[in-house]
Amino acid sequence: MDLNNxxxxxxxxxxxxxxxxxxxxxxxxxxGARSEAGSGAAPMRVSGQAQIGGPFTxxxxxxxxxxxxxxxxxxxxxxxxxxxxxxxxPTSLQVMNAALAQLPEDDRGAFQPLLISVDPERDTxxxxxxxxxxxxxxxxxMGLTGTEEQxxxxxxxxxxxxxxxDDDGVSTEYTVDHSSLVYLMGPDGSFVDVFxxxxxxxxxxxxxxRFLEDNPVQS
Ligand code: NI
Numbered sequence: 001m002d003l004n005n006x007x008x009x010x011x012x013x014x015x016x017x018x019x020x021x022x023x024x025x026x027x028x029x030x031x032g033a034r035s036e037a038g039s040g041a042a043p044m045r046v047s048g049q050a051q052i053g054g055p056f057t058x059x060x061x062x063x064x065x066x067x068x069x070x071x072x073x074x075x076x077x078x079x080x081x082x083x084x085x086x087x088x089x090p091t092s093l094q095v096m097n098a099a100l101a102q103l104p105e106d107d108r109g110a111f112q113p114l115l116i117s118v119d120p121e122r123d124t125x126x127x128x129x130x131x132x133x134x135x136x137x138x139x140x141x142m143g144l145t146g147t148e149e150q151x152x153x154x155x156x157x158x159x160x161x162x163x164x165x166d167d168d169g170v171s172t173e174y175t176v177d178h179s180s181l182v183y184l185m186g187p188d189g190s191f192v193d194v195f196x197x198x199x200x201x202x203x204x205x206x207x208x209x210r211f212l213e214d215n216p217v218q219s
Contacts, residue, residue: 052183052191054157058116058144061129066144068189074112075192075211076185077138080160080178082119083131088180088197089115093137096182098201099208100138107212111184113138116154117145118162118178158183184211 057067068076077096081089093115100108115132117123123131128143145151155162160181166174180197182204192211195204 052157052159052194053185053189056116056144056150056154056157058146058150058154059125061125061132061143063125066142071112071114072189073187075110075187075215076183076189077111077113078116078158078183078185079114079181080116080118080155080158080162081180082117082176082178083123083127083143084119084175086175088178090136092180092182092197093134093141095199095201095204097136097138099204102201102205103208103212107209108139110212110215111208113141115141115143116151117143118151118155118160119164119176120145120148120151122172184208187215 053068055068057065060066077100079089079092079096081092083089093113096113100111100113115128117128123143123145125143125145128145131137132141132143144154146154160179162176162178164174164176182195182199183191184193184195184207186192193207195207
């Protein structure tokens with residue numbers, strides 16, 4: 001159909017519709033640009049109480065039951081991962097180590113680094129004990145595992161996704177897809193900051209330093 005064959009009264013309506021569509025496209029592009037700008041590695045400061053974190057009951061590398069309440073008075077640096085992870089988890093724990101190493105030695109103790117396993121079936125306390133002992137990882141890193149239910153509850157509290165990936169569901173040769181985030185939780189257990197996977201040691205150290213300025217170490 002040719003535009004010239006349309007009634008004359010329809011033409012203004014058509015151009016108005018075209019203008020509306022163009023306007024919607026421009027707004028959509030601007031919104032997209034804004035959300036991309038917001039997802040960079042810039043500090044994610046959340047005002048108010050974010051719904052991240054909460055009570056957990058797990059088992060540490062010495063086979064002792066620990067809860068979130070055991071860490072009150074200390075900030076927690078929490079990473080969810082698993083010892084069989086070939087690269088993502090070790091990299092994240094190395095970044096955490098490098099960031100902590102940039103802080104004055106007296107300040108490092110303000111932070112308790114925690115690895116919470118998303119693979120409780122294979123990550124026994126004994127295996128975690130060997131793993132957290134690696135000199136590449138933060139000193140004092142505590143490994144936490146537990147029953148499937150305990151781990152699921154902890155992951156849910158921290159909005160962490162994980163999913164076992166294997167063909168038959170029986171083999172012990174499987175991997176686990178999981179979120180790769182480091183959470184900074186304050187001495188009262190509340191959410192302070194989250195570091196996405198591409199965070200550099202410098203960026204993490206700067207934000208830990210800022211946290212210490214806001215929350216001076218009691219001595
Ligand atoms: Ni991993």
